[in-house]
């Protein structure tokens with residue numbers, strides 16, 4: 392009997408490939424740090440029974456409609472905004488992702504970003520490297536206090552909640568805005584639900600943790616930044632598309648807000664001449680929220696399991712739900 396064919400869009404460690412090879416024929420884009428070209432993905436999808444993909448692969452309606460044998464798309468991520476979910480559903484193709492396993496790691500990074508932006512850590516590092524550290528000065532590199540400040544979380548899901556828990560360790564006042572209220576979370580961590588405007592107007596730190604959807608596209612626009620306190624810091628480790636980057640640039644430049652910590656950008660990767668990087672009050676990272684060794688292994692293993700489950704006719708553990 393012929394084995395099902397799995398295409399992997401990125402070079403993966405041997406043990407992950409071997410796990411799949413026990414039951415499948417495996418094709419793989421052999422580069423770890425370069426995404427598969429769209430034409431290669433399109434061609435592979437014409438014969439694949441399963442796709443192992445990442446956040447940077449555009450799995451769109453056109454290539455889904457040509458994928459005659461495709462039964463399951465498993466992405467090594469929790470966010471699935473790169474996949475046309477409706478087109479897949481119309482053809483009964485399952486989509487699996489990796490929720491939960493990366494929440495704590497992504498929350499660690501989000502809080503690191505918050506702390507780095509608040510206490511101006513990248514600027515401090517630059518001062519030393521540039522040999523600009525002079526005598527102690529009373530108001531040199533003064534930043535914002537984190538303890539007892541108000542942390543406003545937009546999108547109180549798995550990661551939002553993990554970020555909020557970290558905030559309680561710093562005695563922060565936690566407010567949140569979400570599609571629905573979370574009474575259990577409110578009780579457990581003492582977070583308070585507020586309307587979006589109140590969150591923007593009163594928070595010292597505004598942190599976006601929603602998925603990227605039509606509804607959240609440019610949710611943080613000029614109007615939203617203007618509502619924020621001019622001492623506030625904006626943190627984004629969700630998706631770049633939730634933010635109008637032009638509006639963010641203006642808000643930071645005009646002093647409407649104090650700073651920003653960004654792990655994600657609208658068009659990734661950004662280059663060194665990206666406008667936001669010209670501002671000293673921007674702390675930028677290259678989308679590494681879930682990038683701990685441990686977590687990335689778990690994500691890869693989970694994704695391989697989803698493929699095997701889907702191809703065996705079992706229900707994959709984590710199908711996307713809309």
Ligand SMILES: NC(=O)C1=CN([C@@H]2O[C@H](COP(=O)(O)OP(=O)(O)OC[C@H]3O[C@@H](n4cnc5c(N)ncnc54)[C@H](O)[C@@H]3O)[C@@H](O)[C@H]2O)C=CC1
Pocket residue numbers: 469470471490491493494497545546547548549550551568569570571600601602603606607628629630654655678679680681682
């Ligand atoms: N920077 C990074 O490396 C990573 C980024 N992410 C991003 O984080 C996102 C969130 O992940 P999880 O917490 O696991 O998802 P989740 O589904 O558990 O949480 C998302 C929350 O946002 C809320 N939400 C959705 N639309 C909203 C809206 N318009 N207004 C207010 N709230 C809204 C939902 O009700 C939900 O509570 C992912 O979709 C992904 O884009 C995830 C992992 C790593």
Ligand SMILES: O=C(O)C(=O)CO
Pocket residue numbers: 446467468469470471493680681
């Ligand atoms: O899981 C995701 O959605 C990411 O952005 C990478 O972990």
